[in-house]
Amino acid sequence: MKTQKSRKKKISATIVSFLTLMSVSSVTRPVTYAQFDWLFSDESLISEENQLTDEDLQALKEVYDSIQINYIEDVSKADLLTGALKGMVDAIGDPYSEYLNAEESTSFEEDFQDSFEGIxxxxxxENGRVTVISPIDGTPAGEAGILPNDIILEADGVELTDMNTNEVVNLIRGPKDSEVVLLIQRNNSTFEVTLVRATIPNITVTGEIDETESTVGHIKISQFADNTYNELVETISELRKEGAKSLIIDLRMNPGGLLDSALDIGNMFLEDGDMIMQISERNADEASKFTANERAFGSFKITEPYVLLIDEGSASASEIVAAAVQENTDAKLIGQTSFGKGTVQTILNPSDLGELKLTSAKWLTPSDNWIHDVGIEPDITVENLPVASSLLMNSNETLSLGVSNEFVESLALMLNALGYEVKSENFFDEEMEAAVKEFQAANDLEVDGQVTGETAHALNRLVREYLAENDPQYQEAVKLLVGATND
Structure with missing residues (x-):
């Protein structure tokens, strides 16, 4: 798992990741979570040598008492108990198991609900700063005029720089009708805006008709949440009304989500009786099989020709659907090998302190394949553009003549993609400096040949727009569908 985990961290820092990253979910933490009857709670299943004894519990109590009596400051009981529970789960060494404190648990649950309360x-x-991708139309942020690429510096006077996503979400979200004051940076100016929080729909599915092929519908599924099935039904129905005769189902950079949502959606592509997936857990004699059944998972079916797009960011529930399609139908998977997460997490032991998210089973494809750390290979491999793997330019650092590092390598990819040709791959030479000056002049920036500040922001923004317009995986999908329709 170490190799996959390292690769995933790198992906989350690339330009590709921020095309789909939502504030409500992190692409670096793919999860599948549900509660099913196959879970066990019988203590007799614990081996004798691993059962807790009175002496074990006494040792824990002695450490607790020693801290409470001898530590130089007061420590709350809840903090110590939560710390002990977190430490116990951390000792497993499983990146997908964790003990969630009460605050983390609330945020985690909200990620998969139909709506949440916020702005x-x-x-x-982006480089430790909260950078707006876009406000959602009709929400407090949208109505207040917050724009893409705005930087949220503070929330109610608390600096957000270098916080993690959960910390930022916990500060910006809040009860409906409550206020939050944000300090916004836009280009070189800063200003405050006071927003009244509201109930925000958690939209996980979007769709549109292709700009050049009016019979091709493009559907993007960003995660598998409580409402994803209904959103997908509504989106497909609307695209059919608009003339869609074939569909591109885009699962790229989808980190997964709820297992029952994956089953409901997997059922859309299969005939009754086709196997969607299997679950193999520790104490069961055989795997539990989940087969397509409209009475169990819904009657809506996708009847049009379709293809699925996957990439290295497609994980967990995304892979369940992709494997079900690949092993049961003639539809093609296009893109790159998926992430490779073949385990199931379950929420257990809820209490006032929090709850346990524990890896409780493996999931297998219909053909008994365990894709963990391996991923699913597409039927048609299409690599993304080289610039898609480039790192974001850091506006707080300076790249200039003579510098050689991974950011210079990314700069070279960016400049070449935008039409400013450079030969050097990882050394900031005079040719690269001239290209940067040309870029700055063309975009009304200070022409000094250095990449920092507004030049860094402009490069990030323009490359993001370039990737949105130049998508070889999507273009291959359109080509395949149009060819099949014409045939």
């Missing part, structure tokens, strides 16, 4: 803004962490 309605999608953001990414």
């Amino acid at each position: 309605g803004v999608q953001f990414m962490m």
